[in-house]
Amino acid sequence: MSSTVPELRTVNVTRYVTPLREGGSLPAIAEADDEFLYVLKFRGAGQGVKALIAELIAGEIARLLGLKVPEIVFANLDEAFGRTEPDEEIQDLLKASVGLNLALHYLSGAITFDPVVTTIDAKLASQIVWLDCFITNVDRTVRNTNMLMWRNELWLIDHGAALYFHHSWQNFDEQAKRAFVQVKDHVLLPFATELDTVNEEFRSILGPESIRSIVALIPEEWLVADSSEEAGNERRFVYTQFLETRLINSDIFVKEAKHAREALI
Incomplete structure (x- = not known):
């Protein structure tokens, strides 16, 4: 990768x-x-x-x-x-x-992913569950999978509901260390049997440098849309710190996901 x-x-x-x-x-x-x-x-x-x-x-x-x-x-x-x-x-x-x-x-001709129709292997399911726990994405459920099948491959879409901590900005460090309890509703959780392996692999890929590079992509005008330039710089720092802290503490949300999966089976 x-x-x-x-x-x-x-x-x-x-x-x-x-x-x-x-x-x-x-x-x-x-x-x-x-x-x-x-x-x-x-x-x-x-x-x-x-x-x-x-x-x-x-x-x-x-x-x-x-x-x-x-x-x-x-x-x-x-x-x-x-x-x-x-x-x-x-x-x-x-x-x-x-x-x-x-x-x-726009993926022309793509169809909505249906877990009843399409079987996803355990590794891919575990990768997506890990991702959504990491970014606190509440919007990948049976009711709304936010995944598409296009050219026989699974594509992820619609992540606007992720990172919900930024709607309040309070106690972001504490929120970064929390388990993601909403994982119990994840459409792929029943198939996510390789979370420990994925956790190890993804932590080796997603380091502080790559997190900072991604956060740096945020346009300045979005960060200061309802605040000052100084507040905008602070928000960029908070996004970085939230993600870095969450990565360091990924064992917490992986443990929660495993417990939630055990409760299903």
Whole structure:
């Protein structure tokens, strides 16, 4: 597995194609100036830039660990997009999202992962469960797997609900050391029999340097969206410290995941 953290490309949105109304934050399929289609996540939706930051950090950590995530890009949205949209809800969303947003490459023809239809091997299941415990991702359940099958491979999507500590910023060091009790609802937990092996492997890959490189990708304007530049710098530091502390204490959430799995079988 590569330990190199790539730089993200920046594209300009040229065409709003269609909303994806199954998403609570109303993402959309959009075309960019590189002529590719993307799933566009708006800074003006739901939890705002915090959801984009979670999507960015979680997605690039997953990629670094060798898991498949659609390419993530920064997407500039021009103010003209909100002027001609007839749907008032979408128009307001576009106007609130002028500037830098986040987008993921659209996997045309992908289908939602169904654990009843598709069997995932124990190693991959353990890797995904470990990842979601690490990033505190509450949104990978039977009801909403947030995984796609594309070209016979499993792809991870929608990490905006991860890193929920940043909605309060309080006691982040304490939160970093906590078990992830929500793992009991993880769709892949019954198959995750190799958590100890994965814990050892992933801790050797995901070191402080790579964590800092990923956190460094966060645009400054997202960090200072509702605060000062000084507070923005502090938040970048907190993201780094949270992830580094959580990695050092990964045995805690692995133990919780193993106990939760034992309770299922």
